[in-house]
Amino acid sequence: MTTIVMTGASRGLGRHAAERMLRDDPDLRLTVIARGEMLEHPRVTTLRGDLSSLRSLRAAAAQITEPVDAYVGNAGLQLTDSRTTTEDGFESTFGVNVVAHLALIQALTFRPAARIVLTGSDSHFGTFRYNMGLIPAPRWLGPAVVAEPNDLGGRGAYSTSKLGLIYLVHELARRMPEVDVYTFNPAFTPGTGLVRTDRIGNWLFRRVFPRIPGVNTPERAGAQLAAVVTGPRPAPSGAYIDRSTVTPSSPASYDEKRERELWAALEANLLPGPSGTR
Numbered sequence: 001m002t003t004i005v006m007t008g009a010s011r012g013l014g015r016h017a018a019e020r021m022l023r024d025d026p027d028l029r030l031t032v033i034a035r036g037e038m039l040e041h042p043r044v045t046t047l048r049g050d051l052s053s054l055r056s057l058r059a060a061a062a063q064i065t066e067p068v069d070a071y072v073g074n075a076g077l078q079l080t081d082s083r084t085t086t087e088d089g090f091e092s093t094f095g096v097n098v099v100a101h102l103a104l105i106q107a108l109t110f111r112p113a114a115r116i117v118l119t120g121s122d123s124h125f126g127t128f129r130y131n132m133g134l135i136p137a138p139r140w141l142g143p144a145v146v147a148e149p150n151d152l153g154g155r156g157a158y159s160t161s162k163l164g165l166i167y168l169v170h171e172l173a174r175r176m177p178e179v180d181v182y183t184f185n186p187a188f189t190p191g192t193g194l195v196r197t198d199r200i201g202n203w204l205f206r207r208v209f210p211r212i213p214g215v216n217t218p219e220r221a222g223a224q225l226a227a228v229v230t231g232p233r234p235a236p237s238g239a240y241i242d243r244s245t246v247t248p249s250s251p252a253s254y255d256e257k258r259e260r261e262l263w264a265a266l267e268a269n270l271l272p273g274p275s276g277t278r
Contacts, residue, residue: 002028005064005108007051008074010037013186016222021230033060051075051100052086061107069111070229073101073118082157083149091149097161098168102266110179117229118169120183121162125250138163140258143265164262166240166253171263173238180237184228186221187243216243
């Protein structure tokens with residue numbers, strides 16, 4: 001039996017990935033951590049969990065008592081500003097896109113040769129080729145700055161969080177040698193709920209951008225994500241997988257000093273404090 005834990009499986013490419021994995025493997029059991037909408041399937045268990053609350057995530061993860069074969073961190077967030085915070089005081093975009101995934105990874109027990117796949121974004125490159133001028137280039141100002149409310153703006157916080165996610169993947173690959181850890185990039189995929197909090201951006205993503213030739217679709221991206229999770233081993237741990245191709249991420253994403261600094265900051269802030277939240 002294959003046991004997979006997944007976030008971001010309720011809609012968009014995540015839902016397509018979950019349905020594809022369940023269809024291809026009749027022995028797969030999927031545990032979905034979600035705040036609201038459920039994925040209805042006889043082999044799916046839904047646990048209520050809010051990625052903006054470490055307390056909520058830990059309570060959900062505590063219900064998973066057996067080792068798992070994979071964690072798929074597909075949930076992500078893009079806001080219109082970078083001033084809102086999670087329950088634990090992290091800037092919301094960074095808190096959901098980076099901190100929440102590490103909190104769940106730390107709370108789970110993995111079988112040998114398990115996989116961790118975190119959904120990234122080519123917005124971390126910061127060039128017109130990858131973001132078409134829609135998202136500012138990431139500005140890595142250090143973990144102490146990007147993890148707190150800041151002046152990056154909503155889209156800048158998003159691209160910066162996705163750069164931080166790759167730093168996290170590289171560090172996890174070093175620290176978890178018994179597990180394969182990957183960044184999956186679906187590339188530009190209109191038709192998802194990523195920008196649902198931005199009324200104009202949501203309209204463009206659902207009505208205009210899907211008509212652009214060559215963009216990815218939620219269905220195709222879901223199949224690509226499913227293949228990274230359950231298919232043959234795609235690459236050495238730490239690799240960046242752009243849709244179905246193993247390729248280098250941005251030059252700025254290979255910075256071991258930043259990776260270790262980020263890990264140290266996250267490790268310090270994820271330890272439960274007197275309030276029981278951090």
